[in-house]
Amino acid sequence: MPCPIQMASQLSGLSSHVIRIWERRYGALSPSRTETNRRLFDEEAIERLQLLRELTENGLRIGSVAKLPTEELKARVSKLTTRNITGPKHSLFNADSAPLVTPQEFIAHCLEASRAYDSERLRRLLLRSRQQFGQRGMLHHVICPLVIEIGDSWQAGNLRPSHEHIATAVIREILMTPVSGCQTSPTAPEIIITTLSGETHEMGALMVAATARDLGWNVTYLGSSLPVEEIAACASARKASAVAISVVYPKKCPLIETKLRSLRELLPDTMTMIVGGRAAKGYQDNLSDLKIHWASCLNTLDEILVQTGTAS
Secondary structure, eight states: OOBOHHHHHHHHTOOHHHHHHHHHTTOOOOOEEOTTOOEEBOHHHHHHHHHHHHHHHTTOOHHHHTTSOHHHHHHHHHHHHHHHHHSOOOOTTOOTTSOOOSHHHHHHHHHHHHHTTOHHHHHHHHHHHHHHHHHHHIIIIIIHHHHHHHHHHHHTTSSOHHHHHHHHHHHHHHHHSOOTTOOOOTTSOEEEEEOBTTOOOOHHHHHHHHHHHHTTOEEEEOOSOBOHHHHHHHHHHHTOSEEEEEOOSOSSOHHHHHHHHHHHHHSOTTSEEEEESTTTHHHHTTTTTSOOEEESSHHHHHHHHHHHHHHO
16 A cells, blocks of 8 residues: 655655655656645555665665666665675665765765764764865755754654754764864954753754854854843853844744844844844744844855954
């Protein structure tokens, strides 16, 4: 009986994200669709996904095997099994030298490394993406969509909380580590970055910190969940040029709105206040009377930081 993509993910051991990429980009399979356009996977499709996973785990590029007939996939997996009996055992995604071209490929491998609780593999993949795409490219095209995918998969039940925690820990480590050889001028403008009290999701704030640092700002990162009075006190003591707040959850909350308004009132008029994150848009209309810069994405954040830094 055909099953939805969530079940196909569980049966194949692949994330829904990887399955969609393999279908759209590589034509690995053609699932049927319901009247509401939801994918349905039959037994043959599940078998193909399992075989393709086995092959890619052993270093083969998905593009080289995606369109092979199922019988050919079985034959290749059989050869791998025979070889592994006498040769060294291949661990999940052991082939670090396997060519990864697109950010989507990096994201797919990062998700699978998270599923395997392979923090070292995830760390190597992210560092490799930094080397391949640069700091800006890694932030915009790998880490940002990866964090969103991890969050969505966790909420949908496609990732365990422990998968999300191990991925978050590694990403946090990468974002908190300055790029080797990059130094910030002591006279560069300073930005204070944190989240409001009660907001414990700090990935967005960490991405802001990495972005600002990369654009030449001196960054004071305060972690998550701080009262507005403490944020304002730090900003005042540091004579900061800007304060950035990440709001991820909840999307619309009168208490959060009140805190944002209070913080803007506590900060000097000359100090830039930036609010971003997945929930930020829900507060923009009601706070349109305040002098707040709203960062809907990293590209918008870049523009705000460049403009503010130039004016400082």
